[in-house]
Amino acid sequence: MLELSNVNVYYGPIHAVKNISLKIEEGEIVTLIGANGAGKSTTLKSISGLEKCEAGEIKFRGENIHSLTPTNIVKLGISYVPEGRRIFSKMTVMENLEMGAYTRKDKKGVKEDFEKIFSLFPRLKERKEQIAGTLSGGEQQMLAIGRGLMSRPQLLLLDEPSMGLAPIIVKEIFSIIENINKEGISILLVEQNANMALKVSDRAYIIRNGEIELEGKSKEMLEDERVKKAYLEG
Amino acid sequence: MEQVLQQLINGISLGSIYALIALGYTMVYGIINLINFAHGDIYMIGAYVGYAVTRFLGLGFVPALLISMATCSILGILIEKVAYKPLRNASRISALITAIAVSLFLQYTMMYFVKPDTRTFPDVLSSNKISILGGKALLDTKNIYIILITIVLMLLLQYVVLKTKIGKAMRAVALDKDVAQLMGVDINRIISFTFAIGSALAGAAGVLVGVYYNTINPLMGTVPGLKAFVAAVLGGIGLIPGAVFGGFFLGMVETLVSAYGGSIFKDAVAFGILIIVLLIKPSGLLGKTVKEKV
Ligand SMILES: Nc1ncnc2c1ncn2[C@@H]1O[C@H](COP(=O)(O)OP(=O)(O)O)[C@@H](O)[C@H]1O
Ligand SMILES: [Mg+2]
Numbered sequence: 001m002l003e004l005s006n007v008n009v010y011y012g013p014i015h016a017v018k019n020i021s022l023k024i025e026e027g028e029i030v031t032l033i034g035a036n037g038a039g040k041s042t043t044l045k046s047i048s049g050l051e052k053c054e055a056g057e058i059k060f061r062g063e064n065i066h067s068l069t070p071t072n073i074v075k076l077g078i079s080y081v082p083e084g085r086r087i088f089s090k091m092t093v094m095e096n097l098e099m100g101a102y103t104r105k106d107k108k109g110v111k112e113d114f115e116k117i118f119s120l121f122p123r124l125k126e127r128k129e130q131i132a133g134t135l136s137g138g139e140q141q142m143l144a145i146g147r148g149l150m151s152r153p154q155l156l157l158l159d160e161p162s163m164g165l166a167p168i169i170v171k172e173i174f175s176i177i178e179n180i181n182k183e184g185i186s187i188l189l190v191e192q193n194a195n196m197a198l199k200v201s202d203r204a205y206i207i208r209n210g211e212i213e214l215e216g217k218s219k220e221m222l223e224d225e226r227v228k229k230a231y232l233e234g
Numbered sequence: 235m236e237q238v239l240q241q242l243i244n245g246i247s248l249g250s251i252y253a254l255i256a257l258g259y260t261m262v263y264g265i266i267n268l269i270n271f272a273h274g275d276i277y278m279i280g281a282y283v284g285y286a287v288t289r290f291l292g293l294g295f296v297p298a299l300l301i302s303m304a305t306c307s308i309l310g311i312l313i314e315k316v317a318y319k320p321l322r323n324a325s326r327i328s329a330l331i332t333a334i335a336v337s338l339f340l341q342y343t344m345m346y347f348v349k350p351d352t353r354t355f356p357d358v359l360s361s362n363k364i365s366i367l368g369g370k371a372l373l374d375t376k377n378i379y380i381i382l383i384t385i386v387l388m389l390l391l392q393y394v395v396l397k398t399k400i401g402k403a404m405r406a407v408a409l410d411k412d413v414a415q416l417m418g419v420d421i422n423r424i425i426s427f428t429f430a431i432g433s434a435l436a437g438a439a440g441v442l443v444g445v446y447y448n449t450i451n452p453l454m455g456t457v458p459g460l461k462a463f464v465a466a467v468l469g470g471i472g473l474i475p476g477a478v479f480g481g482f483f484l485g486m487v488e489t490l491v492s493a494y495g496g497s498i499f500k501d502a503v504a505f506g507i508l509i510i511v512l513l514i515k516p517s518g519l520l521g522k523t524v525k526e527k528v
Contacts, residue, residue: 050412071418079416086413088406099406102399103418151418 001026001186002047002078002155007056007066009039009046016042018210019056024155024188029181031189031197031218033231034207040190041083043207044157047188048080049073060155075103079153083160083190085144089133093124096132096143100150110150117146120176138169145176155186162193174200194231198222206231239371241493242486247377247446249485250384254439255462256469256477257391258310258432264408264472265428267326271333272313274459275340276433280306280440281355281450282348288356295358295445299383302441303434310433311426319422337459344452352451355444380442387438388478391431395474400427408472457501461488464508470518479520 002024009017017039024030034040045051047058049070058066065073079100088096097117101110118125121142127135132143141161148156158177162170174196181187191197198204198218206214206227214227221227255277262270283302287293293301317336321329362375395401406414407424415421443458444450465484469476487507488500495503515521 048416050416070415071420074416074418082413082416086410088409088413090409091402091405095402095405098399098402099414099417099419102403147417 001028001061002188003057003059004043004047005057005059007043007046007053007058009042009051010054011042011051016210017046020207020210020212022205022212022215024186027181027184027186028203029177029187029189029201031191031201031204032207033191033194033197033204034213036192038207039210040207041159042210044080044082044159044188044190047073047157048078050080071103074151074153077152077154078157079148079151079155080157081144081148081159081161083163085137085140087132087135087140087143087147089131091132092129093132093135093143094128096147097124097150100147103151109152113150113152117149120149120179121146138165138172141165141169141173142176145173145180149180149185153185155188156180157188157190159190160192161189162191162196170196194227195222198227198232237493239367241489243371243373243377245486245489246482247380247485248489249482250380251439251443251446251458251481252462252465252485253478253481254384254387254435254442255458256465256481257388257474258436259463259466260469260471260473260477261404261428261432263466264474265404265425266318266322268318268329269333269463270318270432271330271459271463272317272336272340273432273436274455274457274462275337275344276306276310276313276455277436277440277443277459278450278452278455279309279340279344280437281444281454282344282440282452283437284441284444285353285355285450288358295379295441298358299438299441302437304437306437306440307430307434310429310436314425314429319425337455341452341455348452350452352449355448355450357448359445376446380446383438383442387435391435391474394431400424404428461504464504468508468511468519470521473518473520476518476520480518483519 004020004022006019006021007017008019020043032040032043042051046053049068053066057064060076060078065076088099097114104110123139124142124146132140135143145161161173177187177189178200189197189201198221201218204216204218204221205212255273258273259270262268280302283305284298287298287301313336317332318329321332359376359379364373364375366373395404403414403419404424406417407419407421411421461484462481465480466477468483469480484504488504491500491503511519
């Protein structure tokens with residue numbers, strides 16, 4: 001479904017992503033794990049068109065997307081839920097969801113999807129008219145995911161959805177991620193919480209200093225001594 | 235007492251003008267963090283368009299207002315595209331210097347075409363004095379027009395910003411450009427739209443001033459432009475309610491100072507208040523309590 005081949009991204013002189021190749025098949029949850037600053041967010045930004053991929057190829061369902069604008073990439077069916085939630089803090093919950101549906105013209109479908117999001121996140125329904133910035137961290141993350149889903153993506157890019165949340169909320173978020181996947185949406189999950197990420201995903205890539213260090217089935221990674229030592233302990 | 239009432243009415247009228255201009259400053263700042271110093275000159279051009287439409291085409295007040303608003307919105311879009319867009323990623327000081335250059339360019343281009351002389355605006359609104367409160371104050375119908383039109387325009391703006399899709403996109407862009415883009419918002423279109431709306435309001439202010447004070451000249455935008463900027467900062471730059479509040483507040487203060495302290499002090503008082511507010515509450519008088527930012 002999505003294929004990155006030898007992707008490189010630079011911030012001026014900083015070479016943040018080096019020759020990364022990775023693949024997501026239809027229906028998969030793939031996780032990309034790595035330490036802070038490894039290049040995870042940059043990889044997602046290059047897929048969603050926020051950062052330019054200087055060399056290499058990004059293909060979505062066979063179509064080259066690395067020179068498209070973020071708008072056109074959303075329209076193709078890729079939605080990026082950014083790190084740190086980045087909800088529109090001074091707008092209401094409902095307005096945030098409406099922004100998620102910005103590219104859509106099918107009013108009826110959008111209405112149905114609001115209800116879908118509210119059944120996925122009942123807590124958002126109660127807070128429909130609330131200013132988003134006043135929500136708790138977990139609710140803000142739910143809103144960010146809900147907003148991302150409002151464009152009806154086929155592929156959802158999630159950037160550290162567990163960041164800064166209490167363990168019980170993290171569990172809830174991860175089970176929602178699994179539910180979203182069951183609806184047929186493929187997911188690329190970026191995480192520092194390697195343990196949880198490996199448990200919910202099918203395959204995993206480990207990124208270090210901008211390079212893919214290791215890849216494989218998530219189950220096997222959980223047993224891998226090198227992974228255990230570097231990412232699962234402590 | 236009568237005099238106070240009379241001055242209040244004048245203050246609200248003047249405040250309406252400041253508020254209309256200040257809205258453009260604040261909206262543009264909210265979207266691209268630029269103080270558009272050419273904004274006062276768009277207001278001046280709005281006044282000249284109103285003048286031309288009424289004098290040479292013989293049209294009435296309402297068509298003059300609408301044509302002036304439309305012309306100014308196109309002018310605003312053009313200025314952004316030609317002068318500011320290439321500097322989107324440049325330092326703020328480059329953009330600021332460019333804004334001042336655009337301001338001078340508009341002033342002196344206009345001066346070339348319309349001559350520096352002051353012109354008398356045609357009397358398109360009948361001016362009837364109505365005595366109110368049992369003869370305690372005189373209300374000029376022109377005051378009523380100015381205040382009513384300002385209120386209508388502000389309600390319209392409020393509707394667009396709060397209720398329409400493009401208004402929501404505008405607020406989203408002001409809050410987080412990257413994420414707005416991720417939602418599929420075309421940032422360039424929103425910036426153009428913001429300039430169009432802000433400039434249209436300035437154009438309306440230009441026509442209202444022409445009608446109210448009767449005289450216009452190519453440099454008429456400088457001082458009100460600066461005052462409206464002060465008003466926007468007073469209320470909290472980037473905040474729509476702040477611009478409205480700051481505009482009325484400043485209009486009121488200036489009118490009262492001119493009436494009771496002598497008009498030579500009015501500018502000093504306006505800028506004095508600005509300095510005090512910036513020292514005590516740099517985010518503006520409505521800076522913290524009102525959260526809506528555009
Ligand atoms: N906007 C930026 N400008 C310059 N350097 C950046 C920028 N964003 C990220 N970087 C650098 O790129 C590298 C990768 O960052 P990032 O992709 O955010 O890592 P991660 O998401 O894995 O924590 C880091 O060294 C970071 O400092
Ligand atoms: Mg990151």
